[in-house]
Amino acid sequence: MTNQTDPTGDVRLTGISKTYGAFTAVHPLDLTVPQGSFFALLGASGCGKTTTLRMIAGLEEPSAGTVSLGGQDVTALPPYKRPVNTVFQSYALFPHLDIFENVAFGLRRRGLKSVKKQVGEMLDLVQLGEQARKKPHQLSGGQQQRVAVARALINHPKVLLLDEPLGALDLKLRRQMQLELKRIQTEVGITFIHVTHDQEEAMTMADTVAVMNAGRVEQLGSPADLYENPRTTFVANFLGTSNFIEAEVDSRSGEEIVLKAGGGKLVLPEARCSAPAATGGKVLVGVRPEKISLTHADDAGEIPDGRNRITGRIADSSFIGVSTQYVVDSPVCPDFEVYAQNIDRDPRLVPGAEVVLHWNPAHTFGLDAAQDADAGVEEAA
Amino acid sequence: MPFVNWLKRNLVVIAGLLTLGYLLLPNVIVTVFSFNKPKGRFNYEWQQFSLDAWKDPCGVSDLCGSLSVSLQIAFWATLGATLLGTLIAFALVRYRFRARGAVNSLIFLPMAMPEVVMAASLLTLFLNMGAQLGFWTILIAHIMFCLSFVVTAVKARVMSMDPKLEEAARDLYAGPFQTFVRVTLPIAAPGIAAGALLAFALSFDDFIITNFNAGSTVTFPMFVWGSAQRGTPVQINVIGTTMFVVAVLLVLASMVVGNRRNRHKA
Numbered sequence: 001m002t003n004q005t006d007p008t009g010d011v012r013l014t015g016i017s018k019t020y021g022a023f024t025a026v027h028p029l030d031l032t033v034p035q036g037s038f039f040a041l042l043g044a045s046g047c048g049k050t051t052t053l054r055m056i057a058g059l060e061e062p063s064a065g066t067v068s069l070g071g072q073d074v075t076a077l078p079p080y081k082r083p084v085n086t087v088f089q090s091y092a093l094f095p096h097l098d099i100f101e102n103v104a105f106g107l108r109r110r111g112l113k114s115v116k117k118q119v120g121e122m123l124d125l126v127q128l129g130e131q132a133r134k135k136p137h138q139l140s141g142g143q144q145q146r147v148a149v150a151r152a153l154i155n156h157p158k159v160l161l162l163d164e165p166l167g168a169l170d171l172k173l174r175r176q177m178q179l180e181l182k183r184i185q186t187e188v189g190i191t192f193i194h195v196t197h198d199q200e201e202a203m204t205m206a207d208t209v210a211v212m213n214a215g216r217v218e219q220l221g222s223p224a225d226l227y228e229n230p231r232t233t234f235v236a237n238f239l240g241t242s243n244f245i246e247a248e249v250d251s252r253s254g255e256e257i258v259l260k261a262g263g264g265k266l267v268l269p270e271a272r273c274s275a276p277a278a279t280g281g282k283v284l285v286g287v288r289p290e291k292i293s294l295t296h297a298d299d300a301g302e303i304p305d306g307r308n309r310i311t312g313r314i315a316d317s318s319f320i321g322v323s324t325q326y327v328v329d330s331p332v333c334p335d336f337e338v339y340a341q342n343i344d345r346d347p348r349l350v351p352g353a354e355v356v357l358h359w360n361p362a363h364t365f366g367l368d369a370a371q372d373a374d375a376g377v378e379e380a381a
Numbered sequence: 382m383p384f385v386n387w388l389k390r391n392l393v394v395i396a397g398l399l400t401l402g403y404l405l406l407p408n409v410i411v412t413v414f415s416f417n418k419p420k421g422r423f424n425y426e427w428q429q430f431s432l433d434a435w436k437d438p439c440g441v442s443d444l445c446g447s448l449s450v451s452l453q454i455a456f457w458a459t460l461g462a463t464l465l466g467t468l469i470a471f472a473l474v475r476y477r478f479r480a481r482g483a484v485n486s487l488i489f490l491p492m493a494m495p496e497v498v499m500a501a502s503l504l505t506l507f508l509n510m511g512a513q514l515g516f517w518t519i520l521i522a523h524i525m526f527c528l529s530f531v532v533t534a535v536k537a538r539v540m541s542m543d544p545k546l547e548e549a550a551r552d553l554y555a556g557p558f559q560t561f562v563r564v565t566l567p568i569a570a571p572g573i574a575a576g577a578l579l580a581f582a583l584s585f586d587d588f589i590i591t592n593f594n595a596g597s598t599v600t601f602p603m604f605v606w607g608s609a610q611r612g613t614p615v616q617i618n619v620i621g622t623t624m625f626v627v628a629v630l631l632v633l634a635s636m637v638v639g640n641r642r643n644r645h646k647a
Contacts, residue, residue, distance in 0.1 A: 057552060058551075058552075059548050059551070059552070078551070078556075079548075079551045079552050080551050080552070080553075080554045080555055080556050081554075084552075085552055085553065086548075086549070086552045088545050088548070088549060090543065090545055092543060092545040092546050092548065092549035093549075094546060094549070094550075094564060094568075095546075095568065096567045096568055105550070105553050105555075105563075106553035106554050109553060109554040109555045109559060109563075110554050151553065152552075152553075155553070155554070
């Protein structure tokens with residue numbers, strides 16, 4: 001593929017890996033990021049996401065594999081010859097240059113003489129036109145972050161790499177910058193590859209998210225797809241919260257798998273089961289806390305037929321405004337989490353109350369029981 | 382007790398002023414006595430005000446010659462020590478190589494060695510090598526003892542520098558040379574400048590090492606020492622005062638330039 005120009009500007013990683021001595025930071029990885037997309041690499045610290053990003057930038061040399069941009073193999077090119085720019089986590093603004101010169105840096109290095117108009121426009125885009133003659137240390141964190149974005153974007157890179165760019169900002173500013181970055185990306189249409197450990201940030205901003213764990217991509221897909229159809233317990237726990245019940249396959253009827261768990265029966269659509277479900281085999285049944293309804297045991301008769309149901313006792317409840325979060329102690333799962341919208345609050349649902357948990361079988365997903373049900377729990381918190 | 386209260390409030394200022402006085406008093410004496418008209422050959426007692434020495438600073442034979450030798454040696458020693466010291470500092474901070482730890486501590490040995498011992502040993506070395514004592518032996522010795530100071534000053538600066546800045550420069554189309562000239566060097570500059578100033582000051586007034594290794598060459602400190610045996614010409618104070626004033630003016634000028642630049646930018 002060397003030197004062929006592909007009309008598409010896709011970023012393509014082929015069999016790329018990185019090892020430091022005996023430690024493998026990134027296992028051989030194939031990844032294609034379509035041109036113009038907002039792509040997020042999501043994972044806990046040390047999962048290899050930043051290393052992957054640095055290999056695309058050229059700041060880290062891959063141990064094996066190739067990086068190609070728009071069909072051109074750039075694996076052997078040094079960073080200053082790649083049409084790629086990075087927004088660093090620490091911003092890395094040049095302290096001895098003012099904001100104008102920081103933003104103009106890339107243009108000047110490529111030999112452009114008249115940079116005034118372009119720099120002015122770029123500073124306006126990030127709403128910092130007034131600050132052009134200030135030094136970086138005179139700006140606030142959010143402003144410095146925008147300078148870092150402007151300094152990279154002004155070069156019209158094929159790909160903009162963002163290495164945890166919002167990590168140093170406080171929560172409110174982070175929300176604001178998430179929207180800002182999304183707006184800029186839509187406006188300029190450049191491919192963004194965003195590295196983050198914040199699942200909410202990845203889901204809010206990205207079109208496609210790759211969840212990384214221990215140097216591998218666990219799953220790749222749209223935020224909604226990853227959330228609704230996680231294929232591993234790591235993904236299920238890292239993105240939001242999941243409840244797992246270990247169940248045995250009882251029988252199969254058409255599109256549905258019927259499972260036995262603690263004396264009761266649960267139904268799981270076959271299409272949503274990523275594990276091999278042979279009769280008599282084990283499956284981890286997962287369900288998200290907000291999909292579950294809580295009914296007091298006295299009203300159990302009012303629950304419509306055809307819903308999955310399990311019984312339990314409320315162990316704890318916390319009111320958080322938009323919803324109430326319950327922890328239910330059930331024979332099949334000790335800490336079942338349930339989020340109930342505060343629409344009609346049943347005053348009987350207090351700790352100690354006997355309840356029935358029930359949900360639409362379509363919201364159930366099935367995973368291989370061989371894995372740790374708590375994988376990714378710590379990291380997400 | 383208004384006085385006690387006043388004292389409490391201004392204690393820091395008073396302590397500061399007293400310390401400053403302690404530091405500056407010798408300089409004041411040097412300046413005042415440059416306007417003296419001594420009776421004998423020794424400029425130790427105040428007699429009467431006179432501009433004689435200022436009108437004829439080179440009036441004492443060999444004084445301006447020795448000053449010129451000292452300035453030349455200080456200039457070249459500063460240049461040599463700053464260049465080498467900066468390279469060493471970068472190597473020590475940036476690269477992992479065998480014996481890095483050893484070099485890191487050995488570089489400070491010349492600072493710790495008593496100067497007289499160092500001077501005598503250097504003389505032994507030069508004599509054994511059959512070197513002709515003079516300008517070059519002084520210069521070699523000065524570069525040697527200035528190096529440790531330059532390395533220390535530059536190293537501190539380079540260590541506090543974020544390596545991500547250079548990565549950012551490379552990411553923004555600056556090749557290795559451009560990265561060094563546009564980013565690394567400007568950021569390290571204050572450390573390098575501090576090292577260079579230190580080297581100049583150390584070299585200019587070094588007496589012990591110079592005296593051992595100078596042969597027949599006479600530097601300004603050697604001239605002052607030598608003449609002090611026979612009498613102290615007022616011109617020595619004139620040179621001293623001039624050096625002091627030039628240094629103060631340079632500091633003031635850099636402050637004014639810095640302020641103006643900041644005001645202009647803001």
